[in-house]
Amino acid sequence: MSNDYPSYLLEKAVEAFNSLPGIGRRTALRLALHILRQPKDDVAQFAESISHFREEVKRCSVCHNISDNDICDICSNPNRDKTTICVVQNVQDVMAIENTRQYNGLYHVLGGIISPMDGIGPGDLTIEELVQRVAAGGVKEVIMALSSTTDGETTRFFLSRKLEPYNVIITTIASGISVGEELEYTDEITLGRSILNRVKL
């Protein structure tokens, strides 16, 4: 018997859950005991879903989004506008933009953002792959949909320099006040930028 757990198998299961981010030992124990109350088939399928996902899921060879195939459903969709590439940080951002149903172009998933503080440089991201996509021709516009942070700013600056040699329009998503937000509660920098970036009605 271990010092703490009545069962070695329980201890291993708790360690497994505890290895996930944001799940402490107490929650891990609660999850393991929850698992014990579920039908064996359900638990087998739970484990299978996760290991199968890790084994089989791919990165799209074009845009680097998560995909079940070598080329993802967005890149292989003939109805999407292949002249526009929207550059995003990660998979969640693709999902967020897709949910708006306002965008019909392609994506490019950087896999992170340039962050000297976190030791992430251009070489850690899919920047070279983006340059090659643009250099290959056929792209008219690259939209940068990156966070309004210092790291986002750095990455936008780096990317625009990299894409400068090519005949492509570079844009960035608008920053300004949120829809439904009261002017008086908007921070000054955002409000100032929303005035500078005003659009014609």
Added chain:
Amino acid sequence: MSNDYPSYLLEKAVEAFNSLPGIGRRTALRLALHILRQPKDDVAQFAESISHFREEVKRCSVCHNISDNDICDICSNPNRDKTTICVVQNVQDVMAIENTRQYNGLYHVLGGIISPMDGIGPGDLTIEELVQRVAAGGVKEVIMALSSTTDGETTRFFLSRKLEPYNVIITTIASGISVGEELEYTDEITLGRSILNRVKL
């Protein structure tokens, strides 16, 4: 492609995590993408730990605690005092009492508590098994280590009635003020009971 996820495999992994208590869809997605960044072997082991735990772990045939064998390490330990049984609600309670290192008897895990509100009756718990253990003889004392709640009270009352016919001392863990707690912040019921249950110095 699903409406929301770029990959069917990702969707299945998110659903798996989302099926756990207290884990919403957003956290489930974060966990799935975390899994994607781990080495394949680690993820395979993660899944294996959980399914193996569910497949192989047993309930001790004596005390109903979680165990790797038919009889758990506590029940099969020759150094434990077999004349004393401590009745607890669940596995966590066994672990909590073991951690105090103040108890050297055996346990009996009820698997819950009588709770008319939650529809849990005596038949849903291992009460009959406890009565049989006591009826078999050799037990001198049954300690009830149940919560100080109405349900705990109900269960204590029911158990003492059930064990009445047998020649066994029935005790309950002391309720009173917590160690380190200030008298003035202790609730009145707890303080009142601590006076009634005063012990000789």
